[in-house]
Amino acid sequence: MSMKQAGGNRKPGGGSSGAASGTGGSGGRHNLGRGRHSAKANSSAVVFNGVYGNMRMVDVLTSVVGTKCDLKVKNGLVYDGVFKTYGPECDLVLDVAHRTSPESSPSPRHEDIVESMIFRSSDVVVVHFRDVDLNFARKENFTDSAVAVSGRVNGEHKEKSLEPWDGGDQNRDQNRAVSGSLESLDTDVSNGWDPKDMFKYNEQQYGIKSTYDSSLSTYTVALERDTSEEFLKREARAAQLAEEIEASSTYKARVALENDERSEEEKYTAVVRGDREPHPLNRENKYVPPGQRNRDGMSWGAGRQNSPRLVQGGSSPPAPRPVPHDYSPSSGADQRVVNGGTTSCPSPSLRPPCRYQSGPSFLPPRAVTPTRPPPRPPSRPSRPPSHPSPPSRPSSHPSPHGPPAPVSTLTNRRMSSEGPPRMSPKTQRTPRTHRPTPGSRGPPGVDFMAQNAAGEAPVTPPIRASPAGGTWSSVVSGAHRPRSPRQHSVGGASPSPSSLASPQTGIASVEPVTMASASSPTSVSPFSNMAAAPLTEVKESRVQEARQNSPTANKENVKPLESLPGVNRTSKGPPNMAPDHRKQIDNLKKHETPSSVVCPHPEQKRLPDVTSQGVQTSAPNFSGGAKPEEKEGQDLDQIRKSTLNPNAHEFKPRAFTPQPKPATTPTPPRPQGQASPSIMVPQPQQVYSQTVCFPQMYPLTPVSPGVQSPAMYHVQMPHMTVSQSKTYRQVPSMQQQRVDQHHLPQGGPAMMHPASAAGPPMVAQSPAYSAQYFTCSPPQFAGQQMVQPMSHYQSQTQHVFAPVMQGQARMMAPPNHGQPGQLVSSTTTQYGEQTHTMYVSQGPMPPQYAHPSAALHHHHQHPQQSATPTGQAQQSGQHGGSHPAPSQPQQHQTPPGIHMGSQPQQQMYQALAPTPPSMTPGPNPQSPQGSFPSAQQTLYIHPQQVQHGYNPAHMAHMQQVSSTFRSPSLHSEYMLYEQAHMQSGMVASHHGNPGHPQMMLMTTQQPGVPQPQLSQNALNPIPVSSTTHFSYLTHPQVQQHHQL
């Protein structure tokens, strides 16, 4: 802001002071001088014909122009009219002339008046101008002399002949002072008075003191500058935004309009809107010119979403990772806060940071994108590790699918984000749009990829992949900018789609992250993974988030608003989340470094407070989870590392287990803590805040420890996605490799991962799967069902719960985080969608699937699976499907490729469009509300259960939880997830896509590393995500986003 203001000031100032004053002042004078001189020249030098050559005659006749006169002609007739002009032969022209007669009334009738009459001089005898002021036209030219001459003003009637001012030579007598000053002015080559001189002169000459204050304090609030990190970040972001905005073609075009610098062609024939086609894009970026949008996938994001992100990232691209971890949570919160304004400020302080952080993170994505790659790779490695931790993914199969797809997408996104962050943003954004749009649906995962590359389609995958980031970004930027459009446009339905997309992505990303964490450093890795993932995710998420978030955020926001009741629920959910976060935080605190711990603590504390009731239980679980243990050692290291180094470094070194964990862990805690805090504050608001935080956190997560879970998810997600193929292949032990691979080959790696994951998944699957299933399924089910009744809120709660599920939650969270904005904005619906997506993605979807399709897929997939198109169908599919769950998962799995391609897009679109329906349907099925409560409960339970069972037990818990609420559906979902996971694990290769690979990774990781930890980690992330989800769900979040 400050930057903008500064910029604005500069511009105005520069413009006005420089050109304006100069040209204006001198120009005017010169003109005056010229006028005078020219007048003289005309009268004396120029040769004219006839009367025109008679200077005196011209002068007198001209002086009487416009006066009434009566003209007598030879025949004695008299005409009355207004003297208009005369010709060289002294022909006279009278306007509105009428012939007068002695008996006629003083005023002629309209019909007697002739518009204009020309009298030949030969016909004119006498023209009588009555009561003419010969000085009429002269007075104004010489105000001073006129004043002097017009003594009559004071009752004096001195006759003073007007004389032309001749540089003072002739008029000095009368106008000494004036002429003197004028002369000096005429000879003054400067551009006029400096404002300071004017003030000074007035003060000295007239004792007038100007009250002008350059700060315009009476007009606006003076910007308070400080050296706080937040302020600097904001400033940097503002600068970046300003730069982006000013660099945007739209801006330039508008400026050109003002300055008229554009050519005719540009003005009238260069309208490029064909690219706009992507409605989704429009949603997010209404303002962005189609051409620009099309031009720069990034531009969209950058312009709107990106810009914020970029700005943020720009501010602290490098730092983002380290900071991101810390910030990530806060950043998430901040972003949300920013987006929503301060409404969801549960953790105001955190939020600002979050935004900034997120901003930084975001910035990195854009600006850093290139830079990010390195970080991401590291993160990815970490993620891969996480992936290895199949448990989480498996658990979050639903998410895994989403994640896998997301992963791939994420990978892509990440890849893109690194190199082509912009592209990813665009893609993300576009994906969203695509999702909504049928066209996007049409294209399969591949299409998505392509689309992503193109912009829209890619966007979806990217979104999913970077969901966390993307969502975040979307949340942030989207919330701010896109949100409104989407929200408006999407409102209930469209928002949901977008939200779905984003959520999905976010979820997917989350899942991968969790997977990664779980995989390699299950116990420790979670944190590391989390941290690493967070970092990478954060980066990506930032970018993506910024991009995706904006749209999603809008949607989410809308949703939250819509689902106020849901908010309450969400609040409940958030509590759950909070607990998880708290747990995580606690773990972090215990194990991890102080910084991370600190952040987490606040958040956790807050979360506990707000959500403490529900969350607390979960929190214990989390804390109880392996995370604490692993986190302690590794986390601390990681945290330190993370804080110190960018995600990349941390991730790479730690990629597999410890490093990522440390960094991630620290960050996750913070994010969580932050998120939780936000959540904590006002449950509804808190929820929002939490959600917000979480979303933000997620995006940030990568960077900040607090976001750990989110970050983890995000990171994992990305890693998962990216690495999945590779990771999966390498899966088990090679987290780093996975990450790297993930980064490199998105699709392929994902595929690989599945296979590799297949093995691990078996082990960890139960926990991870359970978690994922839980989270995913709950969210989906709850979301769908809940969504219908509660719609958004319910769905959100469910989502939250899902996140709570840890495995899924994380997965979910990541996606959410990735799509935080979306989630936030569309919270409920999106969440629901996300959850759905998660499921979808997990089950069937490849990475892409998972992310983009995740939400969409869920819906779509559900429909597909269950055949029921709407949310009910989906839900039923999920729920009922849950029963059929296996089938669903299978479907998901089977379709992965398809889903990836068509489903993601279609799903995305469908989800966007359908989602709303599905949402409604879901409610109809109804259990939604009931389910929501249950979901919430489940969430609470889940955390504990998850923690406890994270391994296999988690599955049981999850199932139990789900069973408790919508046990059937949940169970079914879980089952589905599990199956999916299993399948994914089994089929991983088949899925080939990230989803399964991720799952596999997750499983692998879980097995390899302390599954419990992984699970816990996953859980933690999940909680975070869930919280985020909740927050999203909650209106506060939305508001925050908006505000933000």
Next chain:
Amino acid sequence: MAAPGPGEYFSVGSHVSCLTCLGQRLQGEVVAFDYQSKMLTLKCAPSSGKPNLHDVILINLAYVSDVDIIHDRTETPPPLASLNVSKLANRARSEKEDKLSQAYAISAGVSVEGQQLFQTIHKTIKDCRWQEKNIIVMDDVIITPPYQAENCKGKEGSALSHIRKIVEKHFRDVESQKSMPRSQAQQTQKDSTLSS
């Protein structure tokens, strides 16, 4: 140019008198004279008698007789000042519009009293116009026939009260001048206008 002979050339500032073919005696100070077109411009005392105003008479010497130079002026005439053409154009337009507006009002059957009142008001307040037979002043006050002070309607305020004062004064002046020739009455109006 051939040196103008006596009676053919009038130096600026000279006072001349002449008799038109229509039997009108004109006298004034020479402001300008164009030999080729035989056009002479005189500056005379204002018909309204107002200071700073003059009557300007453009005479075609072709239809004039008995040109007498009352006294010649040999001094160099003062330099000419440039004129603000746009101002003149605006004056021409406004005069034209006023006349047309008045013509419309007259065509609408507005009474002479109404026309006079309109002219009186217009001298003080330029923003007045005819709407059918009603006089609209400043888009705020409407004066309906028979144009008495009580016929002034509009939002209560200084504007309305001010216009009522103008109307009252107008009719008071009209009453005081009833005995006088109409032309005089008009002249007084003009005077007031000029003075304003």
